[in-house]
Amino acid sequence: MDVLKKIVADRKKMIELEKRKNIIQDLRSFIENKDIDIEKKKKLKLSKSIKKVKEIKNPIITEIKPSSPSKGNIKKINLKDVENIAKEMIDGGCCGISILTEPKYFNGSYYNLIVARKFDIPILMKDFIVDFYQIDIASEIGANAILLMVSVLGEDIGEFLDYAKENDLECLVETHNEEEIDIALDTGAKIIGINNRDLKTLKIDLSTTEKLAPLIPNNKIKVGESGIYNKEDLNYILKFVDSALIGSSIMESENIKEKVNELAKK
Ligand SMILES: O=P(O)(O)OC[C@@H](O)[C@@H](O)c1c[nH]c2ccccc12
Structure with missing residues (x-):
C-alpha cells in the first residue's frame, strides 16, 4: 500500500473514534477556557490575505x-511552543498559517490550531479530510480554510467544497497532476x-509547479x-504561482522569525 492510502485508511478509523468520543464537546470546553472569540476570528480570509500581502511581500503560508x-520527528513542541512559533511566523511576515491536525x-x-487561534491571522486546517465531521470540527475550532485533496476525494471533492462553503470555510484544493487539475477546475475551486x-x-520535484501552474487560469x-x-x-516557485506553502x-x-522574514522579503 502506498503512503497516502495508509494515512487515509488510518485517518478514517480515527475519525470514527473521534465521533464516538464526541470530541467536539472537549474542544468546545477547551476554547471556552481560553476565552477566544471564534466568531470574530472566523471572518479572516486566506484568499484576501494572499492578495493583500502580494503587493508588498512574498506571500508565504x-x-x-x-x-x-518523510522526515520523522521535525520539532518536538508543546502547546506553549505552538503559540510561540505562531507568533514568530506572524512577526516574520507570513500571510497565513497552516496547522497540521x-x-x-x-x-x-486540533489543540495546536486552537492555541494559535488567539492571533489575527488566517489559519488553514491541514488534515486528510474524508468526512464532513472534520469540516464540522474545522468550523468549531475557528479555522478559516481547510485542505481538500483531489488525490483523496476524487470527484467527490465537489460535495466537500459545498459543505465547507456552507460553513464559511475557504478551501485549498490540492493537486499533483494534470488529471487532478481538471477535477479541481471542474468543481470551481x-x-x-x-x-x-x-x-x-x-x-519532491519542484518543477511540478512549473509544469502544472500554466494549466490553471489566472483568476484562481x-x-x-x-x-x-x-x-x-x-x-x-513564485514565478508560477501566487503563494507558497x-x-x-x-x-x-533555529530562528523561525528570521527565517520567515528572510523568505517573505521581496
Ligand atoms: O514541509 P514542506 O516540504 O515545506 O511541505 C509543507 C506542505 O506543503 C506539506 O506539509 C503538505 C502538502 N500537502 C499536504 C497534505 C497533507 C499533509 C501535508 C501536506
Whole structure:
C-alpha cells in the first residue's frame, strides 16, 4: 500500500473514534477556557490575505508541522511552543498559517490550531479530510480554510467544497497532476494548490509547479506546496504561482522569525 492510502485508511478509523468520543464537546470546553472569540476570528480570509500581502511581500503560508512521514520527528513542541512559533511566523511576515491536525503521521492536533487561534491571522486546517465531521470540527475550532485533496476525494471533492462553503470555510484544493487539475477546475475551486511532493512515494520535484501552474487560469489563486528550502527555491516557485506553502524548512530553522522574514522579503 502506498503512503497516502495508509494515512487515509488510518485517518478514517480515527475519525470514527473521534465521533464516538464526541470530541467536539472537549474542544468546545477547551476554547471556552481560553476565552477566544471564534466568531470574530472566523471572518479572516486566506484568499484576501494572499492578495493583500502580494503587493508588498512574498506571500508565504507557513506550516506548523511537528513530524512527517518523510522526515520523522521535525520539532518536538508543546502547546506553549505552538503559540510561540505562531507568533514568530506572524512577526516574520507570513500571510497565513497552516496547522497540521493529523495526529498519527504528522503529530498534529486540533489543540495546536486552537492555541494559535488567539492571533489575527488566517489559519488553514491541514488534515486528510474524508468526512464532513472534520469540516464540522474545522468550523468549531475557528479555522478559516481547510485542505481538500483531489488525490483523496476524487470527484467527490465537489460535495466537500459545498459543505465547507456552507460553513464559511475557504478551501485549498490540492493537486499533483494534470488529471487532478481538471477535477479541481471542474468543481470551481478558487484556491488551487500544486503539491511538489508525490504523496505515494514522498519524492519532491519542484518543477511540478512549473509544469502544472500554466494549466490553471489566472483568476484562481495558485499555491505552490512543499519542498521549498531557501530563497532560490521560493523565487523559482513564485514565478508560477501566487503563494507558497512552506513547512519543514521553517520548522527546522533555529530562528523561525528570521527565517520567515528572510523568505517573505521581496
Ligand atoms: O514541509 P514542506 O516540504 O515545506 O511541505 C509543507 C506542505 O506543503 C506539506 O506539509 C503538505 C502538502 N500537502 C499536504 C497534505 C497533507 C499533509 C501535508 C501536506
